[in-house]
Amino acid sequence: xxxxxxxxxxxxxxxxxxxxxxxxxxxxxxxxxxxxxxxxxxxxxxxxxxxxxxxxxxxxxxxxxxxxxxxxxxxxxxxxxxxxxxxxxxxxxxxxxxxxxxxxxxxxxxxxxxxxxxxxxxxxxxxxxxxxxxxxxxxxxxxxxxxxxxxxxxxxxxxxxxxxxxxxxxxxxxxxxxxxxxxxxxxxxxxxxxxxxxxxxxxxxxxxxxxxxxxxxxxxxxxxxxxxx
Ligand code: DX5
Ligand code: ZN
Numbered sequence: 613x614x615x616x617x618x619x620x621x622x623x624x625x626x627x628x629x630x631x632x633x634x635x636x637x638x639x640x641x642x643x644x645x646x647x648x649x650x651x652x653x654x655x656x657x658x659x660x661x662x663x664x665x666x667x668x669x670x671x672x673x674x675x676x677x678x679x680x681x682x683x684x685x686x687x688x689x690x691x692x693x694x695x696x697x698x699x700x701x702x703x704x705x706x707x708x709x710x711x712x713x714x715x716x717x718x719x720x721x722x723x724x725x726x727x728x729x730x731x732x733x734x735x736x737x738x739x740x741x742x743x744x745x746x747x748x749x750x751x752x753x754x755x756x757x758x759x760x761x762x763x764x765x766x767x768x769x770x771x772x773x774x775x776x777x778x779x780x781x782x783x784x785x786x787x788x789x790x791x792x793x794x795x796x797x798x799x800x801x802x803x804x805x806x807x808x809x810x811x812x813x814x815x816x817x818x819x820x821x822x823x824x825x826x827x828x829x830x831x832x833x834x835x836x837x838x839x840x841x
Contacts, residue, residue, distance in 0.1 A: 618803065618836075618839045618840045620808060621808050621809070621810060621839055622787070622809040622810070623647050623648050623649075623810050623832055623835055623836065624647065624648060624650065624682050624789070624811045625647050625651060625812060625816040625832075626651040626762065626791070626816075626817075627639060627642075627653070627673075627813075627817070628664060628813045629763070629814040630642075630813075631817075635669075635673060636672075636675075637676075639673060639676045639677050640676055641824040641825045641828055642817070642832075643678060644825045645826075645828035645829035645832055646832050647816075647832055648680070649679055649681070649682040649704070649809070650677045650680070650682065651791070651813075652670060652673060652682065653684050654666060654667075654683065654686060655686045655687070655759075656686070656687040656688060658687070659686050659687050659688045660758075660759050660761075661760050662760050662761055667693070667696040667697055667700055670683060670697065670700040670702070671700045674701060674702070681702040681703050682702070682704045682811075683700070683702035683704065683706065684706045685697060685705070685708065686711075686759045686760065689711065690707045690708065690712045690718060691713050691714055691717070694721060694722070695721075698721065698725045701727070702727060703728060704727065704751065705727050705728070705729060706731065706751065706753050707719075707722075707729075707730070707731060707732065708731070708732045708734065709731050709733060710733075710734055710737060715731070716745075719731070719745065719748040719749060720748055723748060728751065729749050729750055730751035730753055731751075732753035732754075732755055732791070733752070733755060733773075734755050734759065735756070739773045739780065742777060742780065743780075746781070746784060746786065749786060750786060751786060751787035751788070751789050752787070752788050753790075753791050754774050754777065754788065754790050754791070754807070755770075755791055755792055756792040756793055756794070757791075757792030759791075759792070762813040762814045763813070763814040766792065766793030766798055767793070770790075771801060771802070772805075774788060774790060774802065774806050774807050775806055778806025787808055787809050788806055788808055789809035789810075790811065791811040794810050794811060794812040794815060795812070795815045796831075796835050799835050799839050800838050800839050800841065810839075812831075812835065816835075818831075
């Protein structure tokens with residue numbers, strides 16, 4: 613059963629869908645539009661097919677993000693480069709369980725740096741993968757698309773996984789974040805399953821609107837309205 617109060621649902625626009633030639637202002641527009649966190653996707657073209665950007669861009673974006681920066685690493689060999697991303701000082705740093713050889717070491721390194729730690733699960737990784745991590749994490753990111761691209765369709769079988777994780781967490785204060793294919797139309801179902809952080813890229817950002825803050829505000833408010841009914 614979902615214990616979430618909809619007022620506590622965090623909306624985290626994913627800048628993967630934003631204008632890459634103007635990312636600083638895109639972040640600022642989403643913040644002015646009332647988002648809670650900004651979700652920043654690092655993709656290396658190896659763990660996932662596409663590339664986005666690396667640590668240098670994340671460090672630059674840090675100066676443009678006054679809400680919580682929620683960094684999601686979709687990269688191979690996370691263990692080898694985690695220090696580079698810790699140095700960017702995100703508020704939250706999520707790593708994939710499928711890409712860490714020594715997940716405990718990576719998570720405790722993030723936590724001991726004063727950054728909130730998250731794990732992400734690909735669609736076919738079972739909910740049980742969280743079992744030995746609960747003492748070391750602040751959030752679980754349930755991937756509801758195969759990571760690597762924005763604009764994909766939500767994989768509906770993941771709703772049962774969100775519920776299973778919510779049940780397994782009991783009263784622990786660990787966020788369940790859902791990433792991929794989130795829209796105004798399915799947001800309510802996702803929150804009812806137990807998620808309390810909604811990442812949305814293509815449902816919020818739009819590269820060609822003239823008044824982007826107004827457009828992003830409408831989209832964010834649309835999601836908030838959808839989950840509050
Ligand atoms: C996908 C990324 C997501 C992506 C979501 O691999 O992790 O954060 O940007 O985009 P939408 O909301 O368009 O599915
Ligand atoms: Zn993401």
